[in-house]
Amino acid sequence: MKKILPAILVLFIFQLISCSDKDALELSPITEDSLLLVNAFPNLTFSRPLDFQSPNDGSDRIFVVEQGGLIKIFENDSEVDQATTFLSLENSIASSDELGLLGLAFHPDFENNGYFFVNYTPSSDVSVVSRFKTMDNDSNVADPASELILLRVPQPYTNHNGGQLAFGPDGYLYIAMGDGGSGGDPDGNAQNLENLLGTILRIDVNSSDNVQNYTIPNDNPFVDVDGARPEIYAYGLRNPWRFSFDSQTGKIWTGDVGQGEKEEINIIESGGNYGWNILEGTSCYNDQDCDDTGTIAPIFEYGHENNDKSVTGGFVYRGNLTLSLNGYYIYGDFVSGRIWALENISSATANSILLLETGLNIASFGTDANNELFICSFDGKIYRISEQEQNLP
Template identity: 60%
Template sequence: MKKIALISVVTFLLLLSCSDDNGTTTNSDDVDPGDTTFTLQNAFPNLSFSRPVDFQSPGDSSSRVFVVEQGGIIRVFNNDESEESSDVFLDISSQINTTANEQGLLGLAFHPNFESNGYFYVNYTPSTTLSVTSRFQVSSSNPALADPNSELVLLEIPQPFTNHNGGQLAFGPDGFLYIASGDGGSGGDPDNNAQDRSNLLGAILRIDVDVTSNGLNYSIPANNPFLGQNNIREEIFAYGFRNPWRMSFDTQTGNLWSGDVGQDEREEINLVTSGGNYGWRLFEGTFCFSGDCDNDGLVPPVFEYEHNGNDQSITGGHVYRGSLTPSLVGNYIYADFIDGRIWGLNAFSSNPEDTLLINSNLNISSFGVDAQNELFICAFDGSIYRLVEN
């Protein structure tokens, strides 16, 4: 596979020396995996899951972790490899449309004050034509489990087709909720949704879930880039994405990273900044897809790779900040869903390079981290894995 580094001068300077929108400062304390070899270890060999699509830690004082199953169930269990059973934390399978391959329960995020308020947020598709972001709360009678009747719908996004729903949720270091939204589906973004800021498709959204205003169950942060602009949805933080299926914040720098699934030519990795236009459907990565091929004002990907064989669908990951796999510290770990290969990208340099870590031969749907920032890998064989240095 041909991999192409595309970090711009501006992005490079941002990575090395500048503060981002959240006031955090990046650095270059990367580590090169070099010749280290890796194996995959089943992190919970006694447990099995149905199409796991997200792995989250609640950020409280417990040792619990949560796995989201696409069919509408969130399972909870102790972060212990000897764990033999999981509990159903939330079951909204009766509210989920599962007739389409890319729809279902797609994302989970815990409120930064979850330990005190019991709030958590999910993204799901109740029908083939709608995506919903809702807040739930833990049960008053059993705070270890969710109250399925506590749903408060925050945001609904009409979906013209059944694919490219996005679905990742994440709280940023600024305390706001970020929502990944795909371009609405089909092929080639036929309605040009990702460049049309009058809708919420093909964008990363940012909302304040702690304040309500203007009849909404949320408010628009005062520093959102398109606040007060006519015919533009103020929830938009950045736009021009095809399907930013998985995104994550670097816990050390606060930078927002996203993989964006390509069409026919390229898969890309983006460093998402406020107000950025990431090019789709004008460009697929740096490949001109439509229009006059003028890339003026567009933010190029930090990295991209060409479709080659079965490398056709990026699964975005995390910048590793744990301690158990020291050779990966500072590397962005990602995979290809179709091929199953996992890479580490050292983007904190003037010449970003990736290192193939392992060919898993698995359909990897997502990555997640626990309270210690250790990395976990969700695969559609029903298991959750770790990368282990040999």
């Protein structure tokens, strides 16, 4: 994400349209069916929510990450009127600018071991990935003393920290790291395999060695490459702001925020080089005749002509409540508030359909245990997309 803005600098103000007891905004249709953007939990409000997670433990609980350092927990019920604090890192982080508590992932066996993982910035010059555990007698509360630090990644600037965490179908933890910040990647981090910046990392958190609290999967692409960090799964990314696994195909989708011209959507491959800062999208960056040999082009890119300036990666929709979106990759833009659906996602090139213009600062997408899609907005609300004919809460 190019910049997480304070609430007082939100670029767009929207008015919520009241439809009797329906908290919704009317949208443009993707097909003949019109859609609605619904306030999924109208009795709850959050402070700069930027991650939405639900563990696969049968509880149907929702966890919302606030940039300022709180993780809130509540029931997945549109009538819920209270969210409690699961974990507080408010006194342990720097949260200005693009810093803060940036990502959350639950261990695949969370139901039994209580382990979860967070990505946060304790200071402006470092990102930390840590494991925590729930209290032994209460899975709704984390034990703040249980922290086990896995990674400490130096950050030369305060922006482009990435932050997404997710477990893949292979059981390994994937971690998004930005290029270290400033503008144009002045240190060339994203093309430098000797550091962890500008990458998607992949580690095994179920084992450790004498050096670190994790191990490297044997099939990571740079395990046997001299001078390369073996944690790296893919590189050449500027600021991968929100990646996800397609629950049906296992493919990794990410939005990568551009510099000044292009925003891009990538499908991440093992060992892939996504071009930054040689390329911005499919265009040479600051060079009319660059060498793009060995780089992977985005599946889709868009420009900044309509105030679309900071892509927020989403999910391939695999839920059951909004069938017109099934199989589309849903993503948005933090600055313009537009939300799109990418179709033909199995082909070499994809086509994007504008779903709606919300005027919201769209910080993240997330799914619940049923693969239903939710949207985190910096107005403090959590939304979902609904077909108009459904009975709305």
